[in-house]
Amino acid sequence: MKFTSVAKFIVAAALCAAGPVWAMPAIQQWHTANGARVLFVQNKDLPILDVSIDFPAGSGYDTAEKSGLANMTQHMLRLGAGGMSEDDISRKLADIGAELSGRFDRDRAGLALRTLADASIRKQALDVFTRVLTQPEFPESVFKRERGRLIAAIEDADTRPGTIASRTFVQLVYPDHPYGLRGVGEPAALRKLTRDDLVHFYTAHYTARHAVIAIVGDVTLDDAQAIAERMTRGLPAGSAQAPVISPVHDLAAAETRMIPHPASQAHILIGCPGIARSDPDYFPLLVGNFVLGGGGFVSRLTDEVRDKRGLAYSVYSYFEPLQRRGPFVIGMQTRKNQVKEALTVVRDTLRKFIADGPTAAEVKAAQDNLIGGFPLRIDSNRKILEYLGVIGFYDLPLTYLDDFREHVEAVSIADIKRAFARHVDPDKLVTVVVGAAPSAGKSPSQK
Amino acid sequence: MNSLRGHSYSIPPSVRIRVLLMLMLSCLLLAANARGADSDGTDIRLSNGMRVIFKPDHRSPVAVSLLCYRVGSMDEFNGTTGVAHALEHMMFKGTPEVPAGQFSRLISAAGGRENAFTGKDATCYFEMLQKSKLDLALKLEADRMTHLTLAASDFAEEIKVVMEERRMRTDDQPHALVYEHLMAAAFMANPYRRPVIGWMNDLEHLRIQDVRHFYHEWYAPDNAVLVIAGDFKPDDAFARARRYFGDIKSRKLPLRKPQVEPPQRGIRRIAVKAPAELPFLLMGWHVPVLRDARTDWEPYALDVLVGVLDGNGAARLPRILVKENGVANDVDAGYSDTSRGPGMFYVSATPAIGKTVPQTEVAVRALLQRLIDNGITPDELARVKAQVVADQVYARDSIFFQARQIAMTEMAGIPYTTLDLQIEKLKQVTAEQVQQVAKKYLKDDNLTLAYLVPQPLHGRKPAPPHGIPHEVH
Numbered sequence: 025m026k027f028t029s030v031a032k033f034i035v036a037a038a039l040c041a042a043g044p045v046w047a048m049p050a051i052q053q054w055h056t057a058n059g060a061r062v063l064f065v066q067n068k069d070l071p072i073l074d075v076s077i078d079f080p081a082g083s084g085y086d087t088a089e090k091s092g093l094a095n096m097t098q099h100m101l102r103l104g105a106g107g108m109s110e111d112d113i114s115r116k117l118a119d120i121g122a123e124l125s126g127r128f129d130r131d132r133a134g135l136a137l138r139t140l141a142d143a144s145i146r147k148q149a150l151d152v153f154t155r156v157l158t159q160p161e162f163p164e165s166v167f168k169r170e171r172g173r174l175i176a177a178i179e180d181a182d183t184r185p186g187t188i189a190s191r192t193f194v195q196l197v198y199p200d201h202p203y204g205l206r207g208v209g210e211p212a213a214l215r216k217l218t219r220d221d222l223v224h225f226y227t228a229h230y231t232a233r234h235a236v237i238a239i240v241g242d243v244t245l246d247d248a249q250a251i252a253e254r255m256t257r258g259l260p261a262g263s264a265q266a267p268v269i270s271p272v273h274d275l276a277a278a279e280t281r282m283i284p285h286p287a288s289q290a291h292i293l294i295g296c297p298g299i300a301r302s303d304p305d306y307f308p309l310l311v312g313n314f315v316l317g318g319g320g321f322v323s324r325l326t327d328e329v330r331d332k333r334g335l336a337y338s339v340y341s342y343f344e345p346l347q348r349r350g351p352f353v354i355g356m357q358t359r360k361n362q363v364k365e366a367l368t369v370v371r372d373t374l375r376k377f378i379a380d381g382p383t384a385a386e387v388k389a390a391q392d393n394l395i396g397g398f399p400l401r402i403d404s405n406r407k408i409l410e411y412l413g414v415i416g417f418y419d420l421p422l423t424y425l426d427d428f429r430e431h432v433e434a435v436s437i438a439d440i441k442r443a444f445a446r447h448v449d450p451d452k453l454v455t456v457v458v459g460a461a462p463s464a465g466k467s468p469s470q471k
Numbered sequence: 472m473n474s475l476r477g478h479s480y481s482i483p484p485s486v487r488i489r490v491l492l493m494l495m496l497s498c499l500l501l502a503a504n505a506r507g508a509d510s511d512g513t514d515i516r517l518s519n520g521m522r523v524i525f526k527p528d529h530r531s532p533v534a535v536s537l538l539c540y541r542v543g544s545m546d547e548f549n550g551t552t553g554v555a556h557a558l559e560h561m562m563f564k565g566t567p568e569v570p571a572g573q574f575s576r577l578i579s580a581a582g583g584r585e586n587a588f589t590g591k592d593a594t595c596y597f598e599m600l601q602k603s604k605l606d607l608a609l610k611l612e613a614d615r616m617t618h619l620t621l622a623a624s625d626f627a628e629e630i631k632v633v634m635e636e637r638r639m640r641t642d643d644q645p646h647a648l649v650y651e652h653l654m655a656a657a658f659m660a661n662p663y664r665r666p667v668i669g670w671m672n673d674l675e676h677l678r679i680q681d682v683r684h685f686y687h688e689w690y691a692p693d694n695a696v697l698v699i700a701g702d703f704k705p706d707d708a709f710a711r712a713r714r715y716f717g718d719i720k721s722r723k724l725p726l727r728k729p730q731v732e733p734p735q736r737g738i739r740r741i742a743v744k745a746p747a748e749l750p751f752l753l754m755g756w757h758v759p760v761l762r763d764a765r766t767d768w769e770p771y772a773l774d775v776l777v778g779v780l781d782g783n784g785a786a787r788l789p790r791i792l793v794k795e796n797g798v799a800n801d802v803d804a805g806y807s808d809t810s811r812g813p814g815m816f817y818v819s820a821t822p823a824i825g826k827t828v829p830q831t832e833v834a835v836r837a838l839l840q841r842l843i844d845n846g847i848t849p850d851e852l853a854r855v856k857a858q859v860v861a862d863q864v865y866a867r868d869s870i871f872f873q874a875r876q877i878a879m880t881e882m883a884g885i886p887y888t889t890l891d892l893q894i895e896k897l898k899q900v901t902a903e904q905v906q907q908v909a910k911k912y913l914k915d916d917n918l919t920l921a922y923l924v925p926q927p928l929h930g931r932k933p934a935p936p937h938g939i940p941h942e943v944h
Contacts, residue, residue: 069530070530070864070867070868071864072864072865072868102784110784110785110794111784111785111790111794112785113784114783114784114785114786115783115785115850115854117783118782118783118784118785118786118854118857118858119853119854119857120857120861121857121858121859121860121861121862122861123865138865139861140861140864169794169797172823172824173793173800173801173823176748176749176800176821176823176824177749177800177801177821179748179749180747180748180749180821180925182748183746183747183748183925183927183928184643184746185643285746285928286746286928287638287642287643287746288638288642288643289635289638289639289642289643319579320575320579320584321563321575321579321585322572322575322576322579327572330632331571331572331628332628333628334627334628334629334630334631334632334635335631335635336632336635337632337633337635337636337639338639357635357638357639358635359634359635359638389576389579389580392579392580392581392582393579393580393582393583394582395582396580396581396582396583396600396601396604397582397583397584397600397601398582398601399531399532399533399582399601399602400533400582400583400584400599400600400601402531403530403531403533403870404531404868404869404870405868406868406869
C-alpha cells in the first residue's frame, strides 16, 4: 500500500542514534559555488558510491487545486532529460549496474544514485544523474501516460481500507494545510495538471541554494567536491528566501470518522499534529514514544493490544517530525467486531501514559535500546547517507550523532510527561475507523 | 516487525511480485539476480549435527545471529496448515528460564532488534546487536530451541494475533488472494500449494497440541543452521556457538516425503473476486530451481530471463506493455532459483484503464512468443550481467542481507560455498540458453493463470465496461 505512505521518510527512526563510544563517521561539509550544501563521509570499505540530493519540494508545497504536482514533478525527472529518452536513461544506468531512485515526502523531494565507485563507471552514472537533475524535459506524451497510470493506481488504492484511512486521517488532522494533502495527489487535481505546472514547480523548487547533497563512499574529498560542483552547476541558484510551508494549528476539538468497508479488518488511526523537527521536545518524545508504541514488541500498546488481548497483529505509535508539525499517529488493524474494545484499550493506554508518564524502568529500557542500538543505525553506507540528508536538510548540528547519546540520556520521566502533555491532548484527537461494524458507529471518544 | 514504514515510494503502486511473495509468505525470498555474499565464510558442524556458518564483516562493531530451522509450511499436513508459522509466534512466549515477553525485552535492552520469519522452506529467527551482546542472542536461542513452554493460555491469545495477521496480509489484499489461489491451483500434490500462514479454518481449529508436536518433531540442532555474521574471528564465533548449542542433544528427524508434483496436463485458469478497482493478472509456469549449483544451467538462464523481461525501466515488459502498447498499467516478472520445493516463473500485469485481462494476456503472450522465436540481444544479456555484478557488490553494504542469503541457500540444500560460483555461472549464460529455457518452460501446458475480478465498493459505480476508453488515455 505504497500510496498511503505519503510522507514517511523515517525521520524519527533515522535519527534514533547514539553515543560516542563507537567511531563516528567523520562528516565533511561545504557549499558548492552556487550555494548547495554538501555533506560527505568517505568510506573506503566497499567500492560503492552513494549520492543523494534533496530540495524543499515535497507535497508540503502543493495546493489543494494542484495536489500531486510536487510528486509528479519528482517522478518525471527520470523520464526524459538532457537529450535522453526515458529508455535511454534506464539503459545507460543498467549498462553499468547503477540505480537511480526518487526520494519524496511532505518536505523533501530529490534523487539518490547508487553506483560502483570505479572511476569510469561512476562518471557515466553521474553524467546521467546530472542531466536528469538539471535538464529534465518533462515530455508531454510521457507526462500524460504517467498521469493516467497514476490516476488508475490511486483509484484502485482508494478501494483499500488502509488507503482510505490514512487519506481521511491526514485531511482531518490538517484541515486547510498542505500536510493534509496526500503526496501522490487527488485524481481530480491530477487531471487538470499541465506540463507547464511541472516546469514551473521544478524551476521554483529545484534550486541550488536550498539543495542538500549527501555523498558517502569510496571517493576522495577532491572527488566529492568535483562531483557536487558538476551536479549543481546547471541548477539555478534560486532566491535567497527558501520556500515556506505555513504553520500548523492545533485541532479545535476531537473528531471521529466511521467509514464502512467490506474488508474483514477495520483500520484504525488516531492522532493529531505532533512536532516540528526543531522542537526542543524532540528527545523526550522520542524516548517517551518508544515506551508508548515505538519500541516494537516491548511497547505498552503492543503489550495491551496484542500480547494481552490478541486484538491486532500490528499496533504502533510514532511522531513524524517535519519542517512544520508532522503528525503523531497511533495505528492498528483489528477484526471488525472488536473495534469498540480496541479503541477503548488504545485510548485508555494513551490517557494513562499521558497522565502518569512512563515508569523509571521503562525509561531506562528505552534509553538502553536507543543508546545500545546505535551501531546498528550507522552500519551501512545507505544508513549514513540518510543521516547526512536529514542533518543537512533540517539544519541539525554536524555533531548530531556524537551528541545523541547525551541527549537521550538526559531525558527524565518529568520531561516526557511535560512533553506529551504539551503535544498530545487526548480530548482533541482525530479518530478514523475504516471498516467499522455498524454497531460500532457511536463516537468512541465518549468513553 | 510492527508497522514497516518505508521512506520513499514510486509510482505505480501495484505490488511487485517479489515484494508480493515476501509479504505473503512472511518470508524473505532472494530476488533472482540479487546475489552477493562471497564465500569467505567458514563453517563447522557441532557434534550434535548443528551447522554453524560464520561470515566476517569488520566494517562495524555489530553482530547478526540468524538461526534457521529447515522446516516450513511445506512440512505441514492438511488440517494443521499454518502450524509452522504459529510456532514461530509461540517461540516468543517463553521458557522456564525466560518467561513470556522477556525475550524481546532482553534483546531490546541490549540495544538489539529481533524478529523471525516463516516461509515454505524454513523458519528463521534473528537478532541484530552490538557485537559485545552476541552471547545474549545465542544463549536465548539455545534456550528456546529445547525449553519452549508452549502454554495453552498463551496460545489461545496468540492464535488470535495470527488470524489478524492473515486478515491483514491476505484476506483484505486482493493481489495476495490471487497469489494464494494461483498456488493452490498450480500445485495439486506438492505442499507448496498451501499458504504459509495457513487456511483460516485450520487456524481456527489449531490446538496447542499441534504446535507442541511440530516443535518436538522439528526443532533440533541437526535440523538447524546458525549463521553468525559480524566483526569477529572465526574461532571466536565458533567457540561461542559451541558454548551455547554444543550440549543440546540431536534427535531423529521425521522422514520427509518427496511429494513430487505430477506433470501438468494443460493450462489452468481461475478467477478471484475481491474489492478493487483494477483487474490483475498473475501467470505462473512450473520451472526448475537449483539442485546442483555446479552442473545445473537452466536456473541461471531463467535468472537472466527475468532480468531481460523486467530488470530495468527499459526491459521488455515495461517498455513494450506499459510504454509502447499502453496495454498495462504495471507489469512484473519474478523467479527465485533457490528453494527446497519446486520453482515457479511469474509474470503479473495490471491492465491499463479500458483494457481487459484477456487483452493484456494476449499482449504478454505475444511478447514472450517474440522472445522465444527471436531470442534476446547481446545488449540485453550484457545489461543483466552488469546488474548482477553490481548487485553482488551492493549486497555487501548489508550485513543482514549477507547472513540471510547464506541461510536461505543452505535451507534449499545448496552449499553457501557455491555463492561465488553461482555468480560466475550467471555470467556464463548465453543468449541461446535464455531463448532455450523460455521455449522449454513458458508454454501453456505449464501455465496456471489467475485473475482478479474487481468488485467495486458499495455505493461506487462499477468500472466502465471492458474495452471502452475511460477519461484518461
